[in-house]
Amino acid sequence: MTDFAPLSTAKRWALGSTDKRPTSLGRFELKKLLGRGAQATVWLALDPRLQREVAIKLMRPVEDQDPSVLEHWLREARHVGRLAHPFIVPVFEADVQGRQPYIVFEYVPGKTLAEHLAQQGRCTPHDAVALMVDVLDGLQAAHQAGIVHRDLKPSNIMIDTQRHARVMDFGMAAPVQAVPDSQLASGTPAYLAPEAAAGAAPAPAMDVYSAALVLVELLTGRPLIHQKDAWQALYRVANETLVLPEDLGPGVDDALRAILQRAMAREPGQRYPSAAEFRDALRAWAAPASAPTAASNATLDFLLRRMRHKSDFPALSDSVARIQRVANSEDDSISDLTHEILKDVALTNKLLRLVNSVHFAHAGRGTISTVSRAVSLVGFNAVRNMALSLVLLDHMQDKAHASQMREEFLRAMMAGSVAAELCEPGQAAEEAFIGAMFQNLGRMLCEFYFPEEARQVRALMETGRVEGGEESAALQVLGLGFEDLGVGVARVWGLPESLQRCMRKPLGSPTQRAPEQGVERLRWVAMAANEVASTLLASDAGSLEARLGQIGTRYSRTLALSAAVISEGTLRARHKLVALAEALDLRVAPGTPAARLLQLPPAAGAGPAQDDALGSHELRASETQPLPAVLESQASGAVSVAQVNEVLAAGIQDITNAMVESFQLNDVLRMILETMFRALGFRRMVFCLREARTDLLTGRFGLGEGSDAAVRAMKVPLKAPGDLFAAVCLRGADTLINDATEPKMQARLPEWYRAGLNAPSFLLLPLQIKGQTFALIYADQSTAGGIVVDDKALGLLRTLRNQAVMAFRQAG
Known part of the structure; x- marks a missing residue:
């Protein structure tokens, strides 16, 4: 067979016997080497006949083989070339020249x-x-x-x-x-x-x-x-x-x-x-089995792909999914929720600022300095909802569209606050809050991920010529309404089906008879709350109260609430939103639609509002005082001794407040571990409790990186001679091993510890009653010398340990 010169160069290149790059292969112009593997090289090439870029896979020459082997390969390659599917890169052709096989397929940028x-x-x-x-x-x-x-x-x-x-x-x-071919x-x-x-x-x-x-x-x-x-x-x-x-x-x-x-x-x-x-x-x-998958809707699938292309969407999806999975857990969900929140320092700090705002001032005495205490006082669902809200706020940050995103977040939070006020306190109020807020999810996602399309939707709405309102406008621009987009993403995130139903607005006008308690009522509550939020956003001061009154009248029968009760609930929600914005330091420019959401009506008997009335509500940095327990420096790892002691002291006060009231032992123990964890920045912590039958101290729960595995690994034999942990517990001595990597210390560490944990530095705080150790607090760091405890911090740690002992005594 004739050995064409261009092909000879290509063959020598494929064999690695020449440094000269080939420039052509048959009619194809080889432009750039895309990759090299053990069996082939892949080139970006130009097909001059069709004037298109292609990719060519140049196989290693098959020397001294039966020609039927190459024919067999070529026949199979042609067979594959008949495959046509969106998720298969199509083969355009395959050929063999001079025992040099190659495949031509579509060039896919990426x-x-x-x-x-x-x-x-x-x-x-x-x-x-x-x-x-x-x-x-x-x-x-x-x-x-x-x-x-x-x-x-x-x-x-x-x-x-x-x-x-x-x-x-x-x-x-x-x-x-x-039949398998042993030669290939x-x-x-x-x-x-x-x-x-x-x-x-x-x-x-x-x-x-x-x-x-x-x-x-x-x-x-x-x-x-x-x-x-x-x-x-x-x-x-x-x-x-x-x-x-x-x-x-x-x-x-x-x-x-x-x-x-x-x-x-x-x-x-x-x-x-x-x-x-x-x-x-x-x-x-x-996605929930009861709902169609995203792939069944081509438009939604396309939009999801565009969102995933932004690096933040997977992280946002994971954050929401983790919190939601914890919420659906049936075992120890409070501990799991606390654990998930503590993984994110910024989320922890913002949540604590929020629970200490006026919004939740009635919930407890003094400052709340631990997530565990927040869950205990405010309630699991309330903290879950706050965490979901703050996750959305944190992830949807875009400097180019910051004011618009802030407006969307405040609108969603206003709707949630109004909805909660229109329900009885408790589970229903929390479900109403999250349902009303998530009715805005599609719009928020569009504003963040598709800002140009969001601008087009707003422009269409401003013309006043769109029948069907915002949903129709979104359908024209995106090919999908905001509601379908929001529900589709909620389905991908694994949010409960009841919440997905709540995200869909009821059809038709408000009913004249109130629906039964349940999802159907929550849908109407969420719809009314969002209508209130939109009215607050779009109305001037002169017409606002009249329009809010009309909403109250229209939904009165449906919600089985008088117009006056709806109005009072709306006013409470407006005050709470202002407090929330202050707690989170959300600033808005005067005169913007978002500023209207933070504009409170004049108090009864007060004179008419002046033009600069918003000035009194403008948020300034000095208005939001940092909590004693909020360490912004934790995000960078730089924590001062004074800050450590401040967090420990705030935690002690928080735990004291909790123990004055009726309390659950596990809640107090979680608060103690969390206070130590946040103050000292430990890598992980484990609380161990003695088993009377085996005389072992075994891990019960933990915090931090890899804490689940650490809990399983902690099994301290109290009567084992030579065991360092057993010796510490026998003496009841608070012990800091600052460098466990030293050979002498390694020799003293028990085998079970070296195999399961083996941290470079760790702290042991035994708990004793009547001179007998019944529990142990273990904490470690990932570097030798990583635990720094001065005399004051040690005294505060011992106070926390003693609070744990007291909690056991009081719990009987």
């Missing part, structure tokens, strides 16, 4: 998953699952066409500009149940299914297994089989049953673990029977 992981690290669970759903969709299409990919891995998956994952490189593909490679060892490594005939189950390994890599940031040597990797595939890592990242629950474990089962028959069933299981995990 990154491979491998490049994405190398640059940004692990994905959030919802982002990883969304990408894998695309991959499995493409694989299902290939399997239905009778093709098995056989080489699925992160470098063979592209992320396009719309954040879709697209499967590429079917160079190793084979027909289902084809059939995949990358680290991603091979066990039966593929054993030489079994190609089957869809092999791709399902590989997809599961890719998803694990997306969640962890590293391959499950990480051996570089191909034979070592093949040995593991052939002989080991792979186990999921303990750490799959925050937000990965038991349900997602179970999905992964089934997909990567060693026996093919125990896996999902098809890529489609694996895909559907992931979709069901990402």
Whole structure:
């Protein structure tokens, strides 16, 4: 066969025997090397015939082989070329010249998953699952066409500009149940299914297994089989049953673990029977089973992809999902909620400022300095709702549209406050608050993620010629109403179905008969509250009170409340919003719509408001005093000794206040650990309690990084000779080991501690009654010398420890 000169250069380049880059391959002009692997190089090329850019995969030449081998490869490549699916990169053509195989496929601007992981690290669970759903969709299409990919891995998956994952490189593909070809490679060892490594005939189950390994890599940031040597990797595939890592990242629950474990089962028959069933299981995990998935709505799917393209959306989704999962937990949810909030210093500080504002002044005595105390006094649902609100506020920060975002947040908070005032205190009020606030979710998301489209929606509304109001305007601009956008995202976040229903406004005019208590009434309350918020935002002072009165009259029968009661509730909500804005230091410019939300009516008997009346409500930095327990410096890790002592003292006062009233022992213990945790900035803490039967001090609950594993690891044998922990507990001596890495200290540490925790520095505070240790507070840091405790701080820590002893005595 004639060996054309351009092809010879390409062949030598593919073999690595020349430094000269080829400039052409047949009719294709090679423009840029995109990547090089063990078996091939990939080029960006120009097809002059069709005047389009393409990608060309230049395989290594196959020397001295039966020509039928190349014909077999070419026939299979052409077969793959007939695949057409949005999530498969199409093959345009394949050919062999001079024993030099190459494949021409669509050029997809973007990154491979491998490049994405190398640059940004692990994905959030919802982002990883969304990408894998695309991959499995493409694989299902290939399997239905009778093709098995056989080489699925992160470098063979592209992320396009719309954040879709697209499967590429079917160079190793084979027909289902084809006779395995021992002369050609059939995949990358680290991603091979066990039966593929054993030489079994190609089957869809092999791709399902590989997809599961890719998803694990997306969640962890590293391959499950990480051996570089191909034979070592093949040995593991052939002989080991792979186990999921303990750490799959925050937000990965038991349900997602179970999905992964089934997909990567060693026996093919125990896996999902098809890529489609694996895909559907992931979709069901990402969204409530009772609702259609986002993928069933092309427009919503497109908008979600655009939002995920912004780096903040996955983080926002994860924050909301974590808080919501805690809220749905049936065991120890108060501890879990506290733990989740404490992970975010900024969220902790803002929440404590909020619970100490006028809004919640009635809830307790003095300053609340711990999240545990806040949950105990204000209520689990109230703190959950505040945390969700603050997460939205924190993540939706955009300097270019700051004033508009602040306006949307204040509007949503006003609606929530009004709704809560229109319900009986308790569970109903908290559900009304979050339901009314989240009725604005679609608009808030549009304003933050699609500011240009949000501007177009406002412009359409200003013309006054849009029938159907804001929803119709959003439908014209986005292809989807704000309500559908908000509910769609809420579904992806896993928010409760009752909340999703509450986010949809009731159809028609307010009913003349009040609906029964439940979701239906909450929908009407949320609708009325949002109408109040919109009226406050859009009305001038002269017409405002009259318009609010009309709303009260219109909804009076529906809500079974008099117009006067609705008016009084609205006024209380307005005062609370002003207090909330002051607590969070939310400033607005005078004369803006947002400023109207913070404009209070004149008190009864007062004269008419002056033009500059807003000046008295303008928020200034000096008006919001920092709480003793709020350490802004914690965010940067620089905490002074004075600040440490201030936080400890505030916590002691908070706990004293709690113990004056009736209290739950676990609540007080959480408050004590949280105070120490926030003040000293420990990495993790564990509270241990003695088991009478075994005479062991065992971990009961903890805080901080890896605290769940630390709780399981803490098992102090009180009567074990030579055990440092047992000796400390026997003496009842408060002990700080500032450098546990020293050889002498390492020799004294018990084996159970070195195997399970082995921190470079740690603090032990035993709890004793009548000279007998019955509990232990353990805290550690990640660096030697990382725990700094002066005499005053030690005295305050001992006071907190003694409060724990007193709490046990009082609890009996």
